[in-house]
Amino acid sequence: MEYFLIIIAAIFVNNIVLAKFLGVCPFLGVSSKISTAVGMTGAVAFVMVLATIVTYLLQKYVLETLGITYMQTITFILVIASLVQLVEIMLKKVSPSLYQALGIFLPLITTNCAVLGVAIMAAMNKDFGLMESTVFAFANAVGFGIAIILFSGMREHLDLVKVPEGMKGVPISLVVAGLLALAFMGFAGIA
Amino acid sequence: MASKKESTFINMVLTLFIVTAVAATTLGYIYELTKGPIEAAKRKKTLKAIANVTPAFDNIPSDEIYMLAIENDDSLVCYPSRKDGKLVGTAISTYTDAGFTERFYIMVGFAPDGTIINTAILSHKETPGLGDKMEKKKGNWSNQVNGKNPAKYKLKVKKDGGDVDGITAATFTSRGFVDAIDLAYKAYMKGGKHE
């Protein structure tokens, strides 16, 4: 498969948040400000690409070779949890400034289903080699970033608008997210 | 509240090891238990699809499978249906990448002369409410190809100059559907018939 097609499909057509519904928790949780949304995106991109590479290799060379693919869920989630820890420790040592920026988001990533979801999708796709999987993971991270940053921009404006009492807060944010998803459906068919 | 157990290096490693070992053993056991039923469920699904797309047969088509090579080094699985030893139809498990979302799989049955008998969707991720209208339980759209012989019936949607009516608002799915049939038909006519 062509890399270009993978990238366009993952970012716009099958956007991980707005079309596939993965990573909705951080999408709603850390999107009240653009700056936090950018930080979260950075952390997710980092872990998502790393985790996909490691789990892909494990799936192909360990789980499938030994015929124990039923251990997939346990293995993948442990890999992601340890990677998050590892990245945290390494960032603290190597680049304290980056750690300052991403640090608080890292623990949240273990339970971000976008990371596990992308790892599983890449491992299960018969057409994907290591290169395709890496590109796929990166493109999905970009898609996640675009969705969450656009959404946080819209939420910042929501603060200034008069909203009916009952719809304040989460309900109106979800309706806005729905409209954003509707806009993304316009990309359908370009890939 | 229960008092927290102290964390020493040894008991941490030991605990994690025991938890993981118990988990792995249990899963291995459950895997062995469900292996049979999972195989049976898959087999049942295939046989049901074959029965839907070919005339009544008295052999076990899934025991006589053979592979048909197609262009991109891939191959399709074929299931010949026989009645009293005579070939009455061939079910071919085919797929397409031309659909709206990811690759989807359909089973298509051909009469010995290449006429399409019927089709059955094996698995798909097309949009609910739009693309999934190709499923039999969601409508009879897919029945329009039944009884047609692709030799004189153009396997393309009308938008692309063919004879197939597309599903409204799901042109990609419709294209994928006919593309999958076309793939199977071409392979079948290229010597895929096992009398």
Add this chain to the structure above:
Amino acid sequence: MSKLKIFTKGFLKENPVFVLLLGMCPVLGVTTSAENGLGMGLATTFVLLMSNIVVSLIKSFIPDKVRIPSYIVIIASFVTIVELTMQAFLPELFDSLGIFIPLIVVNCVILGRAEAFASKNSVLDSILDGLGMGLGFALALTILGALREILGSGAIFGINVYSGDGALVFVLAPGAFIVLGYLIALSNKLNKKLYNK
């Protein structure tokens, strides 16, 4: 807290979906029909109940620092059990829930209950908590699935209620967000009426 309260709090007052806003991915992803919502809800209830039981049973043997990884392994095992069993006995539901079954692992409701409740309470209370929270989750998914199915394809549990096509947008992704938004507004209103007099 009385036993009854532990069980019932998950339905409205602390409903994991409408109030705590946990586990949103499957909530939005699989609720294209009432049947899918119910199936996912019950699968999650099973994992939640079993992990609550095991965690409360072994809570005093687990060293504090490795408790989260241990819980994750326990949860992942039950998820795999559900996955294998469903594949064997409910293959059609398995196909339509797809990737969301392994993703039960990262449903924050489950790890959240293990950490916040089961690791501090008795087995009986943890069972009640797991059942209540799980069924509250299942209830929310079924309501959302039923509404989307009625509005979008004119049917409920696959049975037609009106003829015609319905407003397709509700079955598609945007409808999931919009219907959930209104449901949360409704549950906020109900909770305010019932509990904050």
